[in-house]
Amino acid sequence: xxxxxxxxxxxxxxxxxxKTVDVEEVATWAGEQPNVEIAREYKFxxxxxxxxxIEEDIKEKGLTRVVVSSCSPHMHEKTFRxxxxxxxxxxxxxxxxxxxEHDSWITDDKEAATKKAKALTNxxxxxxxxxxxxxxxxxxxxxxxxxxxGGISGITAALELADAGYHVYxxxxxxxxxxxxxQLDKTFPTLDCSACILTPKMVDVGQHPNITLLTYSEVEKxxxxxxxxxxxxxxxxxxxDEEHCTGCGICIEKCPFKVIDxxxxxxxxxxxxxxxxxxxxxxxxxxxDTENCVYFQRGKCKACQLFCPTEPNSIDFEQKDEIIQIQxxxxxxxxxxxxxxxxxxxxxGYGRLANVFTSLEFERxxxxxxxxxxxxxxxxxxxxxxxVAIVHCVGSRDKNYNEYCSKVCCMYSLKFAHLVHERLPxxxxxNFYIDMRTPGKGYEEFYHRLLEEGTHFIRGRVAxxxxxxxxxxxxxxxxxxxxDTLIGKQRRIPVxxxxxxxxxxxRSDSKEISxxxxxxxxxDGFFIERHPKLDPIATMTDGIYIAGTCQGPKDIPESVSxxxxxxxxxxxxxxxxxxxxxxxxxxxNQEECSGCRICNNMCPYNAIVFHEDRHVSEVxxxxxxxxxxxxxxxxxxxxxxAHFTNDQVLSEIEGILWDVRKQPELVPGx
Amino acid sequence: MKYGYYPGCSLERNAYAYHQSAMAVxxxxxxxxxxxxxxxxxxxxxxxxxxxxxAYALVSRNxxxxxxxxxxxxxxxxxxxxxxxxxxxxxxxHYMSESPELSEQVNQALAAGDLNYEPGSxxxxxxxxxxxxxxxxxxxxxxxxxxxxxLRIAPYYGCLMVRPANIESFDNxxxxxxxxxxxxxxxxxxxxxxxxxxxxxxxxxxxSENVALGLIQRLLKNAVDYDADAIATVCPMCQLxxxxxxxxxxxxxxxxxxxxxxxxxxxxxxxxGMPPTELGxxxxxxxxxxxxxxxxxxxxxxx
Numbered sequence: 001x002x003x004x005x006x007x008x009x010x011x012x013x014x015x016x017x018x019k020t021v022d023v024e025e026v027a028t029w030a031g032e033q034p035n036v037e038i039a040r041e042y043k044f045x046x047x048x049x050x051x052x053x054i055e056e057d058i059k060e061k062g063l064t065r066v067v068v069s070s071c072s073p074h075m076h077e078k079t080f081r082x083x084x085x086x087x088x089x090x091x092x093x094x095x096x097x098x099x100x101e102h103d104s105w106i107t108d109d110k111e112a113a114t115k116k117a118k119a120l121t122n123x124x125x126x127x128x129x130x131x132x133x134x135x136x137x138x139x140x141x142x143x144x145x146x147x148x149x150g151g152i153s154g155i156t157a158a159l160e161l162a163d164a165g166y167h168v169y170x171x172x173x174x175x176x177x178x179x180x181x182x183q184l185d186k187t188f189p190t191l192d193c194s195a196c197i198l199t200p201k202m203v204d205v206g207q208h209p210n211i212t213l214l215t216y217s218e219v220e221k222x223x224x225x226x227x228x229x230x231x232x233x234x235x236x237x238x239x240x241d242e243e244h245c246t247g248c249g250i251c252i253e254k255c256p257f258k259v260i261d262x263x264x265x266x267x268x269x270x271x272x273x274x275x276x277x278x279x280x281x282x283x284x285x286x287x288x289d290t291e292n293c294v295y296f297q298r299g300k301c302k303a304c305q306l307f308c309p310t311e312p313n314s315i316d317f318e319q320k321d322e323i324i325q326i327q328x329x330x331x332x333x334x335x336x337x338x339x340x341x342x343x344x345x346x347x348x349g350y351g352r353l354a355n356v357f358t359s360l361e362f363e364r365x366x367x368x369x370x371x372x373x374x375x376x377x378x379x380x381x382x383x384x385x386x387x388v389a390i391v392h393c394v395g396s397r398d399k400n401y402n403e404y405c406s407k408v409c410c411m412y413s414l415k416f417a418h419l420v421h422e423r424l425p426x427x428x429x430x431n432f433y434i435d436m437r438t439p440g441k442g443y444e445e446f447y448h449r450l451l452e453e454g455t456h457f458i459r460g461r462v463a464x465x466x467x468x469x470x471x472x473x474x475x476x477x478x479x480x481x482x483x484d485t486l487i488g489k490q491r492r493i494p495v496x497x498x499x500x501x502x503x504x505x506x507r508s509d510s511k512e513i514s515x516x517x518x519x520x521x522x523x524d525g526f527f528i529e530r531h532p533k534l535d536p537i538a539t540m541t542d543g544i545y546i547a548g549t550c551q552g553p554k555d556i557p558e559s560v561s562x563x564x565x566x567x568x569x570x571x572x573x574x575x576x577x578x579x580x581x582x583x584x585x586x587x588x589n590q591e592e593c594s595g596c597r598i599c600n601n602m603c604p605y606n607a608i609v610f611h612e613d614r615h616v617s618e619v620x621x622x623x624x625x626x627x628x629x630x631x632x633x634x635x636x637x638x639x640x641x642a643h644f645t646n647d648q649v650l651s652e653i654e655g656i657l658w659d660v661r662k663q664p665e666l667v668p669g670x
Numbered sequence: 671m672k673y674g675y676y677p678g679c680s681l682e683r684n685a686y687a688y689h690q691s692a693m694a695v696x697x698x699x700x701x702x703x704x705x706x707x708x709x710x711x712x713x714x715x716x717x718x719x720x721x722x723x724x725a726y727a728l729v730s731r732n733x734x735x736x737x738x739x740x741x742x743x744x745x746x747x748x749x750x751x752x753x754x755x756x757x758x759x760x761x762x763x764h765y766m767s768e769s770p771e772l773s774e775q776v777n778q779a780l781a782a783g784d785l786n787y788e789p790g791s792x793x794x795x796x797x798x799x800x801x802x803x804x805x806x807x808x809x810x811x812x813x814x815x816x817x818x819x820x821l822r823i824a825p826y827y828g829c830l831m832v833r834p835a836n837i838e839s840f841d842n843x844x845x846x847x848x849x850x851x852x853x854x855x856x857x858x859x860x861x862x863x864x865x866x867x868x869x870x871x872x873x874x875x876x877x878s879e880n881v882a883l884g885l886i887q888r889l890l891k892n893a894v895d896y897d898a899d900a901i902a903t904v905c906p907m908c909q910l911x912x913x914x915x916x917x918x919x920x921x922x923x924x925x926x927x928x929x930x931x932x933x934x935x936x937x938x939x940x941x942x943g944m945p946p947t948e949l950g951x952x953x954x955x956x957x958x959x960x961x962x963x964x965x966x967x968x969x970x971x972x973x
Contacts, residue, residue: 345844346845352862400835464844464864466864467864468865
């Protein structure tokens, strides 16, 4: 038996634990276990009175180890470690048993719960006597930050940090920042012009001395750890020399070739082969689309170069992709969303029935700077519709596609209905919805405004959109069929135009992105936050934050809030300069390492180096994240994980199995 | 390729053209059908809504026999050309796999005939599925000697083949596309047929003629609106309703539809250059001759 004196504290957590676990019994029982000096139960161990108990017992009873059986270590491990430290103990002489999430919350069986509480508590007692004192590792924070994604969320994060005096690298995949917001006409519920509120911010980003803007660029490789990331960014060739280009646009004007713009104009409009996505693009430099450029495809034309007025000429057909290495301390991901592809629901007819439009097409159509100068027209681009149906929840709240609610579609569908009323007085608008979801400041009021404007609301998921007329009134129309669940009847509404309110989906490459940054993404492809309620902007990887729709569907105000919140988190780390990291790290016994190198490739953080000269491997402590992969993989068992040593883990297992633990058997004849 | 074959009652009588043409096109495609010995009725669409257990026992007897027929090969796949038979067989297998209780009860009934069915041991497939999936469009295209040029076809799937949604389907359940592609590979012009997966009325013709004629009229009207020369079907029930009730529809609605309703296998046979008599042509009520003439004209124009 060891000489350690363990103090054990069983928490009631109000009634959260005490209503299922007999806490008094567990405490009495714990008091009888080897090494236990004192065992108590208390209403709320996390309260300051509870913490005082620990502190006083350490001082008065000379405790050398502490166990608290309460909630998840995610909640209060830090609280109790600090209490131990105040009492004069190394904070790592503490162990926590989770008898709430892992016990009282998952059963109503009091007897079983009490038994499990004993097992978990005993595991902690037997483990804690083997704990070693550890010291946190100080890490310096590089004050530069990388923001990935130049939509409204990334723009906000970048400006907040830059205004605070820190340098930001803003990387954007497209030729201009602005994101989806740049494509919108009006924003709900106030109907302010999207461009009017967005472009000043875009200009600020472009001109800010603290922001290095890397558009038409993508992150290729990320190495390092909190405070010290090295990131390789591929800056794709624009074939335009940014140093000399004045952004005059003559090259765009003179380019003789046009193609359909499937990205910014959602396929409704055209652009030149050398182009800026939109007039207010930041930066102002155009890009050559080499797939459609006659010079790149057939070696002739060069009109852009011929007419470029700068000296030296800014068109550079020889430009190559560049790889830029940047050093940053923190990374904010604001990579945005993809719109649901409405072709996946063939019964809604998109791509088959001409006058079925996607929501993004309609956004471009109503945009004054869009392909129809803001006029609402049918696909012939001449006729205005007299009746319009707006179908909510396309690809959302649907088990066949995405089960979740995309959160913004009800509101933007209402906005569409309003814009039809405004632009086409007398037109009839039918909104087909499942439930009207308008929580938000001024949102419900906007819904009421639409009710008063005379929009027809039909509650029912649309079954199909068809041109198969059943009676003369339906001839030549698109018929939207749905069960009106308020009156319990099938409705068939003949209309001229159908708008499909497509939902929000994670980026199609979000999985690869999450692997690149070594953090997680959920089943739907959205990035996983550290805590869904209390920490929605951090990730499980230190130094990597998420903001905006890459974390889940959200509207503009929410995306902006998250962008600003992520920036605030990064700012506080930068202003501290140095942070203390958990000392839970692997180390290799250099004397005994055989140099087999099995651990080298297993490390997901590239934290193990091989010394050719001495033929041994070594863990770079600063890079190690303490995952334990190498510890388990080492065939000689000479890699140890601090705080997860063999004797700690094995005694924990022995402890949990206390009631079935076999006494050494006596073999007859021995 | 060897498959078990469950013809079902219709294919022996009113849908004999379907059976005949299926057998005819199977040969050049290298399909070898082995009929389930002593098979019985699948219960059609009614029995399953009256009494579930005897209905499943009735269907499962066929599955049990098919499972014993080792020569079926191909992982014991059973092909049903009729959509109702196909769905009943598939449903019985699916629900027995899902519910050990149902499986036990059904097997108690089967034991009276010394039979037993282990759910999942037979894979039930529709004839269209094996043709488009296993044989494939390229293969079919290579067999076409007389492309159906100029022929405008409305591909009609009916409501049973790709449903219900909880059972895995080989095609989109709301707006299927495989028959469209198959007809294109025969050289035909395929019209967009928005009602392609709507109901033909099924046995409603016997229960409520009003309802049934209304549904049939919609299907005919829609195909005619799109200038279709014929409707291609995959199901004896659909074929019967659209073909045999066309006159009744014309009388009721004052229309004059004369739209041939053909099995997809008949059209395949024609495109493969087989004589119409070997494909069951002539058994239809609305004369298919205009279709055959149009194909012939198209061929002459092309030459």
